Amino acid sequence: MRRRDLFFGTALAHTLSLDAAPHHPPRAKRVIQFFMSGAASQCDTFDYKPKLIQMAGRNWDPGEKVELFQSNPGVVMPSPWAWKQYGQCGKWVSDLFRHTAGHADEIAFIASMQSKSNIHGPATFMQNTGFILPGFPSAGAWVSYGLGRLSENLPEYVVLPDPRGMPPNGPANWGSGFLPAAHQATAIRAGTPAPIHDLHAATGYAHVTPASEKAGLGLLAEMNRAHLDSRAGDSRLEARIASYEMAARLQFSAPEVLELGGESKATRALYGVDDEITRDMGQRCLVGRRLLERGVRFVQIWSGADNGFPRRNWDSHENLAKDHGELATAIDKPIAGLIADLKARGLLDDTIVFWTTEFGRMPCSQGSKGRDHNPFGFTSWLAGGGIRGGVTYGATDEWSYKAIDKPVYCYDVHATLLHLLGLDHTRLTYRHNGIDRRLTDVHGAVLPEIIG
């Protein structure tokens, strides 16, 4: 199916129409994605391997030449964190994510993820867009393109970047690529003076007053209608008039979404909003829930900025215990709180919570305290709308080195995500430079084992 490929259709669909038809009845209406920038380790979080404990400190020999991103393979390095079993399903999770693990029975873990690149930039693109090259639309943009809006007042796709900075590739990770720009994410920098770029008049311009704005918009509408009167048959001109009306609604709705003052003390505690360590992620998770409640389709929340120093993301080449420790502590409770809150509000049934990263880390040490990149095996997880909880799909080898049982790329995860949203990933296409492009390229299969 080619959706809204007509020029006018695109213009109008995004100012006027709501909720385009899916391909089949959906199980979920919306998605909230967590992206661990820099590559969160699987063997320190969700991929438990006793062998790493047994062989700790010995030379690592997986039986083949190991090609590492930066280093020569060091010794076998067990996780600095203890492991416990959680829930009915008995999933082993390290202490890093003890709160999240409390929801293990709601979560489908995909333990056999692989990436086609072990370089952050391309691999981060891949998890977001399905391609290791720049210029392709992100999953959220495809969902926006495929499903349209749920809300008259808010954008369909919102990203909440890490306040420490942009991830590798910057906003290109949540761009619309060759899809019309309307499908790119709107970035909200929660907790800053101007959370949405240009939502309100730039400050420092004395001529702008509430009265001048109101009267000015009235005058503009009048001029645009007069202009339209002598130019019948051009829907773009109408769409522009409508776009200012929608902008006004967005101006009104957005601050309300970001205002957390009305949330109860119990809710704030659940997300860790009042604790210094978890405050930032707690606020962003809470804003995320409020966005979802008000009809935003796709929310993406980043943990971690770029790969620079001092370390500000998950790229723990040097000191895994310190860096992974701080990062996970800051997000574990808020994410767990979000799941609990969505569940309590009945939203988890049709909201997918999706946690991912660009690749994994090696079971051996890099230097004495770090881990190098591992594109051959890592973990993503999903919970909520249509997901079967308490399952672990696929597996890595005994070292947590390579996915050997049912290995998957992001294609299958994206196909499953779209499927649950009511979209057939093979039919959600857009013609660009001679190819009917898809989020899943020419790959992808829905994973029935993780669907409830």
Add this chain to the structure above:
Amino acid sequence: MRLLLALFAAATWASEAEVQAILRSRCASCHASTNHFALDDPDPAKILAAVSGPKPRMPKAGPPLTNGEWAVIEAWARDARPKWWSFQPLRTSAGHGIDEFVRGTLQAKGIAPSKEADRRTLVRRLTFDLHGLPPTPAQIRAFLDDPAPGAYERLVDRLLAAPQYGERWARHWLDVIHYGESHGYDKDKPRLNAWPYRDYVIQSLNHDKPYALFVKEQIAGDVLYPESAEAKIATGFLAAGPWDFVGHQELKEGTFDKDNTRTLDRDDVVAQVMSTFTSVTAHCARCHDHKFDPIPQKDYYNLQAVFAGIDRADQPFDDDPAVYSRRRALLARKREVQRRLQPLLDQVERASNPEIVALDISIQDASLLITHMGTPKTPAEAEEKARLEARRIADRKRREEIVNTLIGAEVFAGTDRIKAEMAPIDAALAALPAPRLVYAGANFFQRAGNFRPPLEPRPVHVLARGNVRAAGEPAQAGALSVLRLPFSASDGASEGARRGSLAEWITHRENVLTWRSVVNRVWQYHFGTGLVESSNDFGRMGAKPSHPELLDWLALWFRDEARGSLKQLHRLIVTSATYRQSSAHREEAAKIDADNKLLWRMNRMRVDAEAVRDAMLLAAGKLDPAMGGPSVRMFLFKDDHSPVYDYAGFAPDSPGAYRRSIYRFIVRSVPDPFMDRLDCPDPSILTPKRSTTITAIQALALWNNAFVLRMAEHFAERVQGAPQPIELAYWHALGRPPSPGEANRHAAYVREHGLANFARVLFNANEFLFVD
């Protein structure tokens, strides 16, 4: 028997007359009166199949074809081009002008063309189209008040002669080739020396450089015109796209990801070259034979082999031809010496034994911990850092000692000998005046980390499913086999010869794709839609031409009459009655052709991002007409692992902020949010045509952005003192006076809220943002 004959036949060549004679004598007696196949448009492959085999199906009446006849048919089928329109020869036709073709098609559908637009509309349309700017009030009045015949043509000539023409149309070109000024990906470093290429495009257009020369310079200017610094700058084209800094500069040689990085980098160049110049999707054949077009996978990798000897890097050039000549000679010698030196250096670099491996791990461990620590915050940390640094020094010393024992003395002696040859070359280079630099396609440059010059073309193989781990047969530099045009570089040709051959191949007189592609692109920017809607795809997945005869006629006219002059092509198009039509809607015509594919009216166009910004600057009286030079960073910049590009913090009155938008520094990872919301494309994708969206977020940008608000203030100051400020503002922004009703209503608003607020409204008006 047939097999044997086929061997002989392979050497023969079938003339059209011979084929026609056989078809007439052996086929027409039955088929001329049936619909089995059209004898005036026969399909060679089908006919060959029918007359071949031990018991040929055809001819039914009479004996089988003689061996001679069969050989003619076989040769004809073998040489036949695919039936798809874009591979056919350019057809001359009886028509002789744009309007004849367009009106002929309209007439056939029973649609009358629209009347000519009024002069005010024409001058605004033409100025935006050719300059990317609105006309000034004086320019409008001059045109309105010119009663002499030929006023319109004089306007066209004046606009084409002005330098703003090059600035406008260069921006289109930069879209097509995905020009950007940072690398993209992680570590999106700025390219400080990309801009000379941008200026090259502007100057080439302004000087009306013949198109074939423009193409050749960009692909192989350094090879075909070695003395010309301008031609060297042109190869900035080859480095226009994104580049994976980490993959090229940090990854070790010989790894999967390194090879993959290079393959994808060449893929980017191949896709750019073929899409831009030939409108063919050759890149679709990376993983398999093209599924829809006659492009085997081998052709694709042959194209990769053309670019197997270049990377993207800063390249020196000199304005003084004598200095440039001397520099090139020295660099050629340096490259030759480097070629002998490199294998010896590699031996030292790759020397390894278990102790070296252990030392490397220890050295890296120290480096990691030192980097991670940053500046020590406590005495204990400082002590730890000092300890690690001492350990690293000792490890490195020990490592060097071991390497010295592993590597034979003759290697070091050889290295010293060659380095001694290098020294005078380096000294001579250092004695030259400092060169200028352009970020361009590069076969030789200073090594940086693991990014080093290829010295020889790297081997390229056909990769099954595009996988670098599944290398098949070796590729040889070449182009698309389907066109059967000469490609002069032979097997094993030098890096330069490969690119030179491709440049000649693309600009060959008979390369029908090239000539159709360029006239279609130019048409698209004038009308909003090309004669072929998919201007980067003339294949089966693309659109068919709306006016095929016109397209061919234009291509031939451009090639032969205009001799590749783009300015003449613009002039031909914009002086046509078709272009000068009103854009008004007509219900009776829309019923037949709602999308205006047949051009019964002109298309109304939304002004693009750069033109919106430039039009605001012009109306505000601030537009700085300075041309060329380093790009203006319209953001706050902080270099870092991934550099920070902050647009929100940039003040709209900062130095350089009034320059035309083409001089903006274009960052890949972090686009300018204002331009982005006006559909300025992602510079990492080839953009043959921008999308035009209308969104709430866009409305907010136009209404609230600091740039718009500041320009509104400047605009207000500019018209403030005039006797009729509202009327003057109308002229500047919309190119007309207000009606009495408009003037009255707006005066009330201005009294209440001031002129700056009124200017803000004008900048948001549809009449400001659309061109009729």
